Amino acid sequence: RYLSRKMATEKKEEPMDWGKVAENFESGARFSKLFAMHCIEMLQIPAVLKNHRILDVAAGTGSFALTLASNCTSVTDSSILATDLSPVMVEIMRLKSSTDIPAAIRPSISFAVMDAQKLEVPSDSVSHLACVFGIMFFPDRIQSLREMHRVLKPGGSAAVTSWQSLNTMGLLQDIAIA
Incomplete structure (x- = not known):
């Protein structure tokens, strides 16, 4: 079933409890890592x-983040x-980083509980x-896209992936609006 534009921007009364989902999230880790x-x-990160x-x-x-950090030399x-x-997802990342990332790289990676619709990151500060x-889970995709654009430096690059069930034309419209 495709998400309609209205569904993608509606505020949900009961947000999904990602803490309950987190422990089973690793079942798709190989797929996500790919x-x-x-x-x-694509972002040409060396x-x-x-x-x-x-x-x-x-x-x-x-x-x-962990794949990138583990491949850094x-x-x-x-x-x-x-x-x-x-917070549960963030804690899992922290724990994984202690074993999955080389010790010399660990000081360069940090983790934070943060809403994509209100990124607590300075404007024009992110290169990648x-x-x-x-993105398909955000209650307000347009606001999230605006936030991602706000934090990117001029000339910065972004990669956003989504499942096929997301209405592609709706997403492209949201990008144009943002």
């Missing part, structure tokens, strides 16, 4: 990070921030942004 790798390639500010929006259990004056609305399979 898409994370494609996003890293293994040697220098002066990069990377934001992972609606990170879930961290497939994009060097980090200079750079940071990776992985955000999610669910990814939102891997999160």
Whole structure:
């Protein structure tokens, strides 16, 4: 079933409890990691990070941020921030980072509970942004897209992935509106 434009922007009375979903989220980790790798390639993020500010929006259990960090060979004056609305998802990312990321890279990655519709990130501060399979769950996609655009530096790049069931034309309209 496709989400209508109205459904994508309606405020839900009872938001999904992502904390309950988090523990089973790892069952799709291999699939998510594959898409994370494609996003890293598409964004042309090098293994040697220098002066990069990377934001992972609606990170879930961290497939994009952790895959990126685990593939880094060097980090200079750079940071990776992985955000999610669910404190449980953020805690899972933190725990995974202690084993999945090389010790030398760990100080460059941070995690925060954050709403994609109100990113607590300075404007024009992010060089690369990814939102891997999160946008279709946002109550207000247009506001989330505006926030992603706001935090991107001029010339910055973003990769946003979605399941096929998201109304593609509706998403393109939302991008144009934002």
